[in-house]
Amino acid sequence: MDERRTVKVSKYLSKHLRHQPARIGLTLDEGGWVEIETLIAAATAHGFRFTREELDHVVAANDKRRFAVEGTRIRASQGHSVEVDLGLPVATPPPYLYHGTVAGNLESIRAEGLRPMNRHDVHLSADRETATRVGARRGRPVVLSVDTGAMHRDGHVFHVSANGVWLTRAVPSRYLRFPGSR
Ligand code: HQG
Numbered sequence: 001m002d003e004r005r006t007v008k009v010s011k012y013l014s015k016h017l018r019h020q021p022a023r024i025g026l027t028l029d030e031g032g033w034v035e036i037e038t039l040i041a042a043a044t045a046h047g048f049r050f051t052r053e054e055l056d057h058v059v060a061a062n063d064k065r066r067f068a069v070e071g072t073r074i075r076a077s078q079g080h081s082v083e084v085d086l087g088l089p090v091a092t093p094p095p096y097l098y099h100g101t102v103a104g105n106l107e108s109i110r111a112e113g114l115r116p117m118n119r120h121d122v123h124l125s126a127d128r129e130t131a132t133r134v135g136a137r138r139g140r141p142v143v144l145s146v147d148t149g150a151m152h153r154d155g156h157v158f159h160v161s162a163n164g165v166w167l168t169r170a171v172p173s174r175y176l177r178f179p180g181s182r
Contacts (some may be wrong), residue, residue, distance in 0.1 A: 001057050009050050009058045012043065013067060017076040032075040032084035039074065065163040078161035081118045088159035088167070095149035097124035097166050099176075100135025103142055106178065114146075114171035121159075121167035124148070145177040 016039070021028050024046040028034050036055065043050065059067045059074070068077050078086070099114060099122070114122045125131040128143050135141025151171070152158065159167045 001054055001061075005054070006058055006061055009054055010062060010066065012048055012050075013055075013058065013074075014076060014079070016043070017067065017074070018080045019082060021082065028075070028082065028084060030085050031087055032080060032082075033070070033073040034075065035072055036069070036074050037072070068162050077163045078121075078123070078165050078167060080120055084120075086159070086161070088161060091158050091160045091166075093124075093148035093152055093158045093166060094126065095147075097126060097146045097148045098128050098131035099124050099144045099146055099171070100131035100133065100141050101144065102135055102139040104139070106142065109144070109176070110173055110178070113173040113176065114144075116170065121169055122171055124166040124168065124171075126164060126166065142179060144179070146171055147175045147177070151175050 016024055016026060017028070017032070017034070021034070024042040026034055026039060026042050036052065040050065040052065040055070055074070056069075059069050066077055066079070068075055075084075075086075080086075101109065116122050123134070124146055125134060131143045132141045135143060148156075148158065148166075148168075151168070156168055161167060
């Protein structure tokens with residue numbers, strides 16, 4: 001399976017397992033799971049064909065392990081905009097986590113902190129490198145450090161997804177460090 005095809009199937013899965021299941025008549029269960037057979041049939045019925053082998057390849061080859069397969073079912077590991085309860089355990093964050101964004105968002109982030117925007121949660125990365133890649137999706141990346149140790153002490157709740165993304169509902173501005181400031 002070539003890279004272009006892998007990315008295409010992966011994007012299709014992200015779209016329908018995170019954001020728009022109803023577009024192809026799918027219903028996710030409360031944990032975000034769907035039967036793989038049902039997903040393939042729904043996709044086929046809506047004009048996008050892929051095989052079980054291709055799906056397995058995308059799940060295994062995916063750079064960020066975006067999808068999880070358990071038995072006959074699949075779900076996205078994080079990043080949903082539809083209401084799901086991933087059932088992730090509460091986790092204690094390391095002292096600092098990182099958030100990649102772009103300069104154009106900074107003024108608003110300074111004013112209101114990090115908000116989940118279209119997703120359930122704010123996504124934080126364990127290292128600067130990953131945060132840099134996340135920010136670079138939108139332009140020249142700017143990496144913010146987040147004082148997650150202090151957030152944790154102050155009662156903010158964190159979860160970590162199956163693929164190592166840290167999730168929290170919001171990050172008030174006072175916990176953020178902007179580059180070039182101390
Ligand atoms: C910004 C990808 C203005 C935030 C990535 C970001 C990640 C604000 C954008 C995952 C703001 C939201 C998530 C505020 C936040 N004012 N802008 N108050 N608060 N923002 O895509 O973190 O490929 O929803 O900085 O790799 O960029 O999908 O979040 O620029 O892990 O698997 O609003 O998505 O993973 O954008 O990325 P997103 P994100 P996947």
